Amino acid sequence: MTSTATAEVQESATLNELKVNIDTEAQKISESPLPGSEEQLKAVQNHELPSWRLACVIGSLSVGLYMSLMDMTIAASVLFTISTDFGNFREANWILLGYSSAYVGCAVVFTRTADVFGRKASVLVAFAVFTGFSLGAGWSQTLGQMILFRCLQGAGGSGLYTLCMVILPEISPMHLVPFVSGLIGIVVAVAGISGPVLGGLFSTYTTWRWSFWLNAPIGIPAMLLLFIVWPEEKYAVSVSNRPKLKNLDFLGAFLMISGSVSLIVGLQQAGSRIWTWHNPGTITLLTIGGASWVCMFIWQYILFSSKRMSKMHPQFPFALLKHRVMGFTLLAAFLSGFIFTTSIITIPMRGQIVNILNAVDASVRLIPMLVCSALGSFIGGYASYRRNNTFWTLNASACFMILGSGLMSSLEISLNTQKKQWGFECLLGLGIGLTLSTTTIITSLNTQFAHHAVAQGILSQIRVFGGTLGVAISTIILNNKIAKDLAGVVTPEQLEEFYTSPVAGYQWTVYEQSFVRIAETAAFRQDMLHCTYVGVGCLVASLFTYQKRPPTMMERKRQLRALYGNDAKIMAIAA
Known part of the structure; x- marks a missing residue:
């Protein structure tokens, strides 16, 4: 046997011994008592939040989801009143268009930043952006200010909507999945009904500005509660191998935003007869939108097939x-x-x-x-x-x-x-x-x-x-x-x-x-x-x-707990 082969055998034996030692230590750590109450111990072992904290997190996220959805309809119900106040009917449509464009364009961006900076930081930023620029929209003195603030408000609303859909499945115990699914449906229903109702009431009995100011007394308490009750590290689901900022797919994000916004604006402007279908602006936007989506999918395929770019985190994983x-x-x-x-x-x-x-x-x-x-x-x-x-x-x-x-x-x-x-x-x-x-x-x-x-x-x-x-x-x-x-x-x-x-x-x-x-x-x-x-x-x-043998929630939860449990044990041994 050559010296090289002998070295490989010895290295393999060493790795196997190290693995056995890690497994042994991990077993000791998993069986060792942890400080805290019996309820906390059970929660840690099951990777589930205490019920009071889970309820607060779900409630705060649901408030964010409600605000982001409600604002899509409440603005439409007061649009005529706003355009009358500002004396500009032709450009008032951008109040809705700016919000919806930013809403569509920023959804995936927030999920990627949540992987880099964490769920808590990202969702709190979304709350702050949405609430802050809601107040700005309510205080707008010109139509230009209103449109600008609505675009930024739409970006925050996009984060609230998307991160709610990401975080709720992650933190919910399996037995609460039907309840959480129903809760999301209820929030969508209440937002769909209350938006036009509140807009009609505000424009009739007070001022349309309350349609935007309303988000502050609703959103600020929810944001503060979420900041206080957000899960501690021992309860939270962390991202393994958290991506670095430099490895994010900025080109893919730009192409996705460009494709979504260009198509929406082009169709809406022509559909509202602000532009004609033969207008150079319409043709340019629709062309940019279509070309951006084609380039985006080509770029995602390159990231998927290239080994040199394996460290990149694609904006739209081609594997999906x-x-x-x-x-x-x-x-x-x-x-x-x-x-x-x-x-x-x-x-x-x-x-x-x-x-x-x-x-x-x-x-x-x-x-x-x-x-x-x-x-x-x-x-x-x-x-x-x-x-x-x-x-x-x-x-x-x-x-x-x-x-x-x-x-x-x-x-x-x-x-x-x-x-x-x-x-x-x-x-x-x-x-x-x-x-x-x-x-x-x-x-x-x-x-x-x-x-x-x-x-x-x-x-x-x-x-x-x-x-x-x-x-x-x-x-x-x-x-x-x-x-x-x-x-x-x-x-x-x-x-x-x-x-x-x-x-x-x-x-x-x-x-x-x-x-x-x-x-x-x-x-x-x-x-x-x-x-x-x-x-x-x-x-x-x-x-x-x-699917002939589709995966079940029970299997998925077991995989998730095994994955994060092993990560936690290895981190404990390394420490």
């Missing part, structure tokens, strides 16, 4: 797209986001224009859909509590969305809300809720631990991106219908006001409003038919998520 189940889950989330956001915008708008309701009463018409959405979210979590039934719940959700959207398209023009609308909304909401919880569970069970945060961030961004495109397409449909049916009935100036906010039609004559009601009925039917077609696409995507 290569994974069949995850790829089609992301597609299903994108399509369901399209249906959800389109519905939550168009149903109240139909109530205001067709049923001649105020903003508050029109928003109440969403209650059946949003309540059933919360119920569906809970059912989706509970169905896969012990056994992985995500394939079946995802397919069922698509069927409910197809059925609900198709039936909603059959609503006739009427001054009174038709009773059958409530049942149609329930079917639609049940499908949306099932999709929300199911896609989150699939992502948690089918991604590598190192990619969990960014995968949840991508899921959130894809869902919101789909919703934003849905709103843009809905705006295009309505405005095209209005332009065609009201040509010669109202003045071009009246049409400009309507493109900024359909509520402007309240000031028109009864004769002019009758044309608007007919046009809105036809546009709503077309929107719901599009949602039906999108639901069919969601069903097709869901069929491709089948």
